[in-house]
Amino acid sequence: MGLKIATLPISNYMTAYPISVEPKVPLMQAITFMADRGFGNLVVSDGTTPKGILTEREILKVIASSKDLHNLKVQDAGWQPYVKLPLGYTVLDAAHQMIRKKSRLLVFDDDKLVGIVTVSDLLRAFRKTRNDSSLDKVISTKLEKCKSSDSVLDAVKKLHEKRIGSIIVDDMKGYGIFTERDLLTHITSGNFNVHDQVAKHSSSPMIVVNIGISVHDAVSIMASKNIKRLGLVKDGVLVSMATARDIVDAYQSEYPIINPYLEDLSEYVSG
DSSP, X not given: OOOOGGGOBGGGXXXXXXXXXXXXXXXXXXXXXXXXXXXXXXXXXSXXXXXXXXXXXXXXXXXXXXXXXXXXXXXXXXXXXXXXXXXXXXXXXXHHHHHHHTSEEEEEETTEEEEEEOHHHHHHHHTXXXXXXXXXXXXXXXXXXXOTTSBHHHHHHHHHHHTOSEEEETTSTTOEEEEHHHXXXXXXSTTOOTTSBGGGGXXXXXXXXETTOBHHHHHHHHHHHTOSEEEEEETTEEEEEEEHHHHHHHHHHHSOOOOTTHHHHXXXXXX
């Protein structure tokens, strides 16, 4: 029997006191910092109030435009807006905001930044609860694919164009997958080249399960394997993929908004 999601305080699961970077810091320095520590986000701030959040998506956009990362600063790449959450929010409140606002989440104690909430943080919380419903209502059966011989740049451009975080390399053994995190991790290595074949920087075989898996079981597998994407197969054929954000959507859609002041208590900051 799991814990009740509606009572889990976000303060117990957020990433406390996230590291900030100034807008004028060299972009490659920020990327290296993120890659070395396994971060997918960095808060951008030039004072007491954050301007936004540098994510893997901004880095992807810069590479897709064929700009030289070494000549850019963080402010040249830009950042994502965020929703400002009070410290008293629950995990469920945060999940509702992440999906409804389609934005990143920062937690404040009055005006002091005390945490960031990522999809990985929410998955850790969800693992403590029980949700046996199916993922079928929130996953998409449309899979974007490429060939192992395609270049990293071609794959990156497709990710940017489709506004997605991963692409299936369908002629690799057991299916391969190339993600924004793969790009972030490999771009700092000395032998990385955007004209490399994408297979060189992809993961294979992709972790898959049979379609119809429950939300709770999907969360458990993602958490134990430290992944954010899970391939779903039917009769041995990959037919869809569940992402960490799909999991968040599945959980929040099962529960109505309890906090009547949800909209009033949060503040959207565009930076």
